[in-house]
Amino acid sequence: MTERISSVETIDVRFPTSRHRDGSDAMNPFPDYSAAYVVLRTTSGQEGHGLVFTVGRGTEIQVAAVRSLAGMVVGQPVDELVADPGALARRLVGDSQIRWLGPEKGVVHMAAGGLVNAVWDLAARRAGKPLWKLLADLTPEQLVAQIDFRYLRDALTEDEALGLLRAAAGGRADRERRLLAEGYPAYTTTPGWLGYDDEKLARLCVEAVAAGYDLIKLKVGGDLADDVRRMGIARQAVGPDVRIAVDANQIWGVPEAVDWMRQLSPFDPYWIEEPTSPDDVLGHAAVRRALAPVRVATGEHVHNAVMFKQFLQAGAVDVVQIDACRVGGVNENLAILLLAAKFGVPVCPHAGGVGLCELVQHLAMFDFVAVSGSTDDRAIEYVDHLHEHFVDPVRLRGGRYLAPTAPGMSAEIVAASLTAYRFPDGPEWTVAPTGATADAGEPVTAA
Amino acid sequence: MTERISSVETIDVRFPTSRHRDGSDAMNPFPDYSAAYVVLRTTSGQEGHGLVFTVGRGTEIQVAAVRSLAGMVVGQPVDELVADPGALARRLVGDSQIRWLGPEKGVVHMAAGGLVNAVWDLAARRAGKPLWKLLADLTPEQLVAQIDFRYLRDALTEDEALGLLRAAAGGRADRERRLLAEGYPAYTTTPGWLGYDDEKLARLCVEAVAAGYDLIKLKVGGDLADDVRRMGIARQAVGPDVRIAVDANQIWGVPEAVDWMRQLSPFDPYWIEEPTSPDDVLGHAAVRRALAPVRVATGEHVHNAVMFKQFLQAGAVDVVQIDACRVGGVNENLAILLLAAKFGVPVCPHAGGVGLCELVQHLAMFDFVAVSGSTDDRAIEYVDHLHEHFVDPVRLRGGRYLAPTAPGMSAEIVAASLTAYRFPDGPEWTVAPTGATADAGEPVTAA
CATH class of the missing domain: 3.20.20.120 (Enolase-like C-terminal domain)
Known part of the structure; x- marks a missing residue:
């Protein structure tokens, strides 16, 4: 039977980094480093992991976007998907209704990126290679075929890209x-x-x-x-x-x-x-x-x-x-x-x-x-x-x-951390002192 | 008692325009004209209406974004809000965590725009004027104060804007x-x-x-x-x-x-x-x-x-x-x-x-x-x-x-239409032939 993507799980995980002002800058005085975390699972039990990085409030919007796009991934045959992640990338970015919300920018584009990265993670795991090595082993022709040149040719054509890679x-x-x-x-x-x-x-x-x-x-x-x-x-x-x-x-x-x-x-x-x-x-x-x-x-x-x-x-x-x-x-x-x-x-x-x-x-x-x-x-x-x-x-x-050697894109978060920092119901958010996403001087949104 | 914003309602409303290919173009072969529709209500029963236009799939992401930002509007004193919608616009666009998802682009920016427009609609209704007239009656100084010039001054300064308006x-x-x-x-x-x-x-x-x-x-x-x-x-x-x-x-x-x-x-x-x-x-x-x-x-x-x-x-x-x-x-x-x-x-x-x-x-x-x-x-x-x-x-x-004369920004959709076209549970979606958001040749996302 053809192996397919059986599910896409998306988790809102937030780390209360603002409590110690780690990551504080002129525009981000109180970031809570967070992610819309993505797990693809296949019918044979393999996984691909990806994430969209966020900084706290609004992660729920990013999660909603990944979930909306996930329907284009579930059910896909895995061999085809990992052989050509670029085809998926084109479908996700090019969906004629969802692209109104971008195009190619913001929440919907990052959602596409999280899913595409998870597919590459899966591809690298299946190949038994770290992603950098998987990519470095592709031919110039294979690499160029992974890129959408539609809006780039006035600066870089397929032939020029091939020339650089060769x-x-x-x-x-x-x-x-x-x-x-x-x-x-x-x-x-x-x-x-x-x-x-x-x-x-x-x-x-x-x-x-x-x-x-x-x-x-x-x-x-x-x-x-x-x-x-x-x-x-x-x-x-x-x-x-x-x-x-x-x-x-x-x-x-x-x-x-x-x-x-x-x-x-x-x-x-x-x-x-x-x-x-x-x-x-x-x-x-x-x-x-x-x-x-x-x-x-x-x-x-x-x-x-x-x-x-x-x-x-x-x-x-x-x-x-x-x-x-x-x-x-x-x-x-x-x-x-x-x-x-x-x-x-x-x-x-x-x-x-x-x-x-x-x-x-x-x-x-x-x-x-x-x-x-x-x-x-x-x-x-x-x-x-x-x-x-x-x-x-x-x-x-x-x-x-040091160059990673484990298969994949190194995106996988340990299960215990996903449980502990899941927002808003993980113990780090329900038990620890709150206030990080509602920090002093910061506007607060409804949960 | 101070009048405040008591609630923000956000409705996913979709019109199955793709059934007749109204609105079809090279990038949007099957649009279903839709909106994340916004209603602000005040403690004294007044309303402000706004919407974010979308074209079908993904409207649920836009709705999620408006709901996430709505917490910055609920509870706000109405007199202050309508006297200076620019202050709200700055808070919505500048939220130090949510702006990571833009900044100033895509789903989160359009959500801010939908809420800001609803406040202007409320302001114009309270003033008893169509929005164009409310704006045209503001002084050059008042208009300039409504604009965030942070990234614009290399092309247009406050003084130049004042000069144009004067x-x-x-x-x-x-x-x-x-x-x-x-x-x-x-x-x-x-x-x-x-x-x-x-x-x-x-x-x-x-x-x-x-x-x-x-x-x-x-x-x-x-x-x-x-x-x-x-x-x-x-x-x-x-x-x-x-x-x-x-x-x-x-x-x-x-x-x-x-x-x-x-x-x-x-x-x-x-x-x-x-x-x-x-x-x-x-x-x-x-x-x-x-x-x-x-x-x-x-x-x-x-x-x-x-x-x-x-x-x-x-x-x-x-x-x-x-x-x-x-x-x-x-x-x-x-x-x-x-x-x-x-x-x-x-x-x-x-x-x-x-x-x-x-x-x-x-x-x-x-x-x-x-x-x-x-x-x-x-x-x-x-x-x-x-x-x-x-x-x-x-x-x-x-x-x-013809110039509108009714108070407001003309954004209000009739209640019967909101009920009929609400997605996915309005009768136009549950009773009428489906297929518009799952049109032939179009990729389909999970609901």
């Missing part, structure tokens, strides 16, 4: 050996959350350098005097040779971004991340022109490949920050990696939150092995929160991600 | 008299749905001209030979002096759009609408350069003011098509009207669907009275479907919208 094919085996031996560079945002006091900032900066990081990131944009003081503390703590990136999380308009960053320039910021609205391609280009040689980085909120295409066409970014859960899944991220390679812009993935490190490492490692062929000026973000909830958590050594 | 203030009274006497120009899409046969197309074109329209619109992008034939039929039917706009509903990439439209140029198309992805500002600019003097129009899927800002900055559009339900409500549309005025680009609102004509007429009429001061090259889209379900339906005469 040019990198020769070195794949050697780079794979290097990846397995040496890992992939990381940078850390752990020291720099806006809610941490100066002492904690300084201590965590010193610890980061001692742990082997040569790039750290600070949140900025709350208060200019605070930022000047904190940048001074961080620069003092790490010395002149460790790079310090800063991240404004969209708090500024274009003129403010330029003015504010000029005040921080004495401390040699490496990049300014999300200086303004993630939709503002032309605004980022203006900020980049004004602030060069400070780099401009964005991506965690760039909602699809069409937007990344324009950021690259307009010369608006120096650093492409893909996110595993923002766009329509692995397939769209393949397109974004190829666009970045075409324009010669390095990819430094966004991570942190819950599960983002676990998922996105596969894409960066695939990029190294099979697309860009380089780790120069590249690093995956690392934050040391919530990894204990994963069955196959990321492993870091000396400031580098 | 310059138009002198002529307000005269233009209001003209509006009440003559109405506002309309154009019609009724003839041109892709699912209509040639005979129906020709007949409806002739009827449109006889009814007074000097601009009609045809859907294109399904099949080139069909489009050439249909454009020929339409041009023959309306003669050389009636303008024919065409609408591709995002079906093409940039090079395809240019190639396809060159085949239609012998029929003198007035504008090409949505030639490609609504996110592709630079793509639209390229299409516009290649196809001039054919105009480029877009907006029904342009998800916020930051995107409109860039379309204008990049010289990517000739026609700004605001939509009453796509962005964050009246407040964000005020910003878009002012941006269009600043750049000297005419606004021709998107309408049709269900309720879009009713709502957006208020914005266009306000624009004429208090912002642009002109109806030159401007017209509101008109489609003759589903108006019978509205308490205060649009009225057209001689190809023009």
